[in-house]
Amino acid sequence: MSSSSIIQVRDLAVEFRTDEGTVNAVKKISFDIPRGKTVGLVGESGSGKSVTSLAVMRLIPNPPGRVTNGQIIYNGKDLLKQTESEMRSIRGANISMIFQEPMTSLNPVFTVGDQISETLMLHQKMSKQAAWDKALDLLTQVGIPNPKERIKSYPHEMSGGQRQRVMIAMAIACEPDVLIADEPTTALDVTIQKQILDLLADLQKKYQMSILFITHDLGVIADIADEVVVMYRGDIVEKGDTATIFTKPQHPYTKGLLACRPSLDRNPRRLPVVSDFMTPDGKEKSFNVEILKQQKQTRAVSDNQPVLLQIENVKKHFPLQKGFFGGVKSWVKAVDDVSLNVRKGRTLGLVGESGCGKTTLGRTILRLVEPTSGKIIYNGTDITTLDRESMRAMRRKMQIIFQDPYASLNPRMTVGAALMEPMIIHGLGANRQERLEMAGQLMKKVGLDNNMLNRYPHEFSGGQRQRICIARALAVKPEFIICDESVSALDVSIQAQILNLLLDLQDEMGLTYVFISHDLAVVKFISDEVAVMYNGKVVEMNDAVGIYENPQHEYTKKLLSAIPKGMPKHLLT
Amino acid sequence: MVSIANKGRSLWADAVLRLRRDPLAMVCFTIIALYLLMSLLCATGVIFTDYNVTDNAQAYQPPSAEHWMGTDLFGRDVMARAAHGTITSLIVGFFGAALAVAIGTILGALAGYFGGKIDDLIVWLYTTVDTIPYILLVVAFSFVMGPGLNTLCLAIGLTSWIRFCRVIRSEFMKHREREYVQGATALGAGHLRRIFIHILPNTFHLVLINFSLGFVTAIKSEVILSYLGMGVAPGTPSWGMMISDAKLELFREVWWGLAAATLFMFFLVLAFTLFNDALRDALDPKLKNR
Numbered sequence: 001m002s003s004s005s006i007i008q009v010r011d012l013a014v015e016f017r018t019d020e021g022t023v024n025a026v027k028k029i030s031f032d033i034p035r036g037k038t039v040g041l042v043g044e045s046g047s048g049k050s051v052t053s054l055a056v057m058r059l060i061p062n063p064p065g066r067v068t069n070g071q072i073i074y075n076g077k078d079l080l081k082q083t084e085s086e087m088r089s090i091r092g093a094n095i096s097m098i099f100q101e102p103m104t105s106l107n108p109v110f111t112v113g114d115q116i117s118e119t120l121m122l123h124q125k126m127s128k129q130a131a132w133d134k135a136l137d138l139l140t141q142v143g144i145p146n147p148k149e150r151i152k153s154y155p156h157e158m159s160g161g162q163r164q165r166v167m168i169a170m171a172i173a174c175e176p177d178v179l180i181a182d183e184p185t186t187a188l189d190v191t192i193q194k195q196i197l198d199l200l201a202d203l204q205k206k207y208q209m210s211i212l213f214i215t216h217d218l219g220v221i222a223d224i225a226d227e228v229v230v231m232y233r234g235d236i237v238e239k240g241d242t243a244t245i246f247t248k249p250q251h252p253y254t255k256g257l258l259a260c261r262p263s264l265d266r267n268p269r270r271l272p273v274v275s276d277f278m279t280p281d282g283k284e285k286s287f288n289v290e291i292l293k294q295q296k297q298t299r300a301v302s303d304n305q306p307v308l309l310q311i312e313n314v315k316k317h318f319p320l321q322k323g324f325f326g327g328v329k330s331w332v333k334a335v336d337d338v339s340l341n342v343r344k345g346r347t348l349g350l351v352g353e354s355g356c357g358k359t360t361l362g363r364t365i366l367r368l369v370e371p372t373s374g375k376i377i378y379n380g381t382d383i384t385t386l387d388r389e390s391m392r393a394m395r396r397k398m399q400i401i402f403q404d405p406y407a408s409l410n411p412r413m414t415v416g417a418a419l420m421e422p423m424i425i426h427g428l429g430a431n432r433q434e435r436l437e438m439a440g441q442l443m444k445k446v447g448l449d450n451n452m453l454n455r456y457p458h459e460f461s462g463g464q465r466q467r468i469c470i471a472r473a474l475a476v477k478p479e480f481i482i483c484d485e486s487v488s489a490l491d492v493s494i495q496a497q498i499l500n501l502l503l504d505l506q507d508e509m510g511l512t513y514v515f516i517s518h519d520l521a522v523v524k525f526i527s528d529e530v531a532v533m534y535n536g537k538v539v540e541m542n543d544a545v546g547i548y549e550n551p552q553h554e555y556t557k558k559l560l561s562a563i564p565k566g567m568p569k570h571l572l573t
Numbered sequence: 574m575v576s577i578a579n580k581g582r583s584l585w586a587d588a589v590l591r592l593r594r595d596p597l598a599m600v601c602f603t604i605i606a607l608y609l610l611m612s613l614l615c616a617t618g619v620i621f622t623d624y625n626v627t628d629n630a631q632a633y634q635p636p637s638a639e640h641w642m643g644t645d646l647f648g649r650d651v652m653a654r655a656a657h658g659t660i661t662s663l664i665v666g667f668f669g670a671a672l673a674v675a676i677g678t679i680l681g682a683l684a685g686y687f688g689g690k691i692d693d694l695i696v697w698l699y700t701t702v703d704t705i706p707y708i709l710l711v712v713a714f715s716f717v718m719g720p721g722l723n724t725l726c727l728a729i730g731l732t733s734w735i736r737f738c739r740v741i742r743s744e745f746m747k748h749r750e751r752e753y754v755q756g757a758t759a760l761g762a763g764h765l766r767r768i769f770i771h772i773l774p775n776t777f778h779l780v781l782i783n784f785s786l787g788f789v790t791a792i793k794s795e796v797i798l799s800y801l802g803m804g805v806a807p808g809t810p811s812w813g814m815m816i817s818d819a820k821l822e823l824f825r826e827v828w829w830g831l832a833a834a835t836l837f838m839f840f841l842v843l844a845f846t847l848f849n850d851a852l853r854d855a856l857d858p859k860l861k862n863r
Contacts, residue, residue, distance in 0.1 A: 019587075019590070363755075366759055368755055368758055368759060392761045392763070393761075395759060395760060395761040396761065398759075399759060399760070400755075400756070400759045402752045402755070402756060403752075404752060407751055407752040407753060408752035408753050408755075408756050409753055409756075410753045410757075410771050410774075410775065411584055411753075411775065412583065412584060412585075412774040412775055412777075413771075413774075414583070421757070421760065421762070421770075422760040422761065425760060425761045425762055425766070426761060456582065456583050456584065458584065459582070469756070472756070472760070475760075476760065476761075
């Protein structure tokens, strides 16, 4: 047994029993977590990466899950053979874990100080006062500003990034040997993501911890992982040290993962996707990435197209505090005096952090939210003045694709019904048969099988659902589509497919997009012009290349520097 | 031509499947079905036809081979009367619950969906109704409208909708902001389409559970009201009446009337309550892995 590894996973196999039969989530995998090093575990949703980490913590829900084979050796002990009470003393104290969603992993009715000190009192039998002092020290270490005050805060009083810092403080409270981080930055903005990654790297050095970092995005771990393990469909397809994986990937899946991330210094019209490198059964396909690298933006649509959408001094203020007699005392200025133009057939990217007002602006444009003041002129008509009937007719031309493909489809409606509904509303298609025909064509257009029309949304994967949402938006033959974080909830590999699809549809149908995202790399890839929003205002606007090459505003610069480079620092020249 | 062959399974079909795999739910379902069958056969005069045959010579006979659960004051077979009481209970349970759920669902949906002034009005209405003790309200109804089966259904329906209204209202408030509803708005769907085609099917599992809860409540209310002498017309077989009669009978050590009514009620209410739990588990989409 090598002493350099703190955890050795040997032939681990996990299966889940479902209504449809047994699913082999993890198929006899083996890997090591070296002492004091970071291992990145990379793979798409459903690849078995989270299940692997849960197996290490012995947290697989049983039933339906079951570890069927293998050993997980920690300090000479097989964790799979420990009793539940032995495991309880290991969890949190020796091996701890942080999760993706910091809001749901913290208890909302206790202050953060209470929650951190509880862990310490439980595992290290500290006195209440000692635990509280230690909690204060931990909050300082994880970089919470003004920790003396914030220790008495409740989770909802903190931002997403701060909550993740609190989670990290709890996880390192007992100075564990191993920290398992399951997509800890996926729910966060890029700028916050960078801070959290830096923090994890610092803490690792300080405490000599081992970290198992789970992510779907290879680019994120470039700087912090020492070794990378790539999982695909329950199997490890490649493992090795980070530099080798990034410079000489062997398996086609790894190559695809590396290539599909939009990058700031390349300007391809299409993104490579995993299926360019690999056949569905895992065989390599010959694909020359250089073609994509050389390919320049070849847009048929020039920048002197007529203006399709004109936003003039739009404001949306939400009442924050109401007085006793209903008068409003203070306001949140979600959108504060924004003016923008979108030209026909082009894409305007709207980028900014959570809470900057970009989503509110998007919904205001469609009047899903009524603007407080200002004009929204679409093709010469100020739509803020339209009555309900005329607005309904206008909705045919303007559509929206939301962020979460799970939430934006009605779970009780078949896909066919969802696609035909807008046709019924707007009187498209003469009868059911004709509409069914049109729905089938839409499915094909977005790359899905047209005999899936009778299925329900829960039978599709996230990427497929987003395709259905796109098909639904296209059902009314719109001219203009708002994409509100439409790829943010998807894995990078799926994200590339959807971005390509959106571009193809734009070329084919002459669509105009407003593309809202917190990820500048994605926005730069898909947009012709980019507007940067900060605190409800547009602080900078330029064409996509100009924003990147010549950022003016402080915030834009910060955004740019926070984007993962997709390559370890020392390999960048 | 688009093929229909590839049929998907709806969340409802999933729920039915889960329910059918739950042995306890199936046992309860069978018991409820047997009660239904029994009341049907009673109502059509196939079994227990002697429920109204009086014979003073046979008054207060203890359980025997001839009368399994003995006889009452008028010499009528207690078991036959208890079986016929099922009809009353099921009618009151069904119509009382249906009325309550209908009112609760419609008002709750309107309040939750529109919010604002409409919400204020409906919330005012149910908080006001809620301040009056439930039993007092039902009693008041019965006094005004005179005793009878219709009165019972109406009285129970018009007074027990409040908690259903609350549940549906909060569910509509939650769903109103969901992206699929916003998506429907963006596609041009009007209020009615959003309420009835989009949100209602997504809250319908609660309507179903509410109905099943309301059923039990209505059955119990009927018994209480009959006990208080404000139930069905005298002479109509009813468990509440039988329990009410037992007040005097117990002094004479006649326990079988009470026992029969309680037993019949016990199994029906128990089956319904357990079925309810199983139904909730089967319908809760949160248990379904996405």
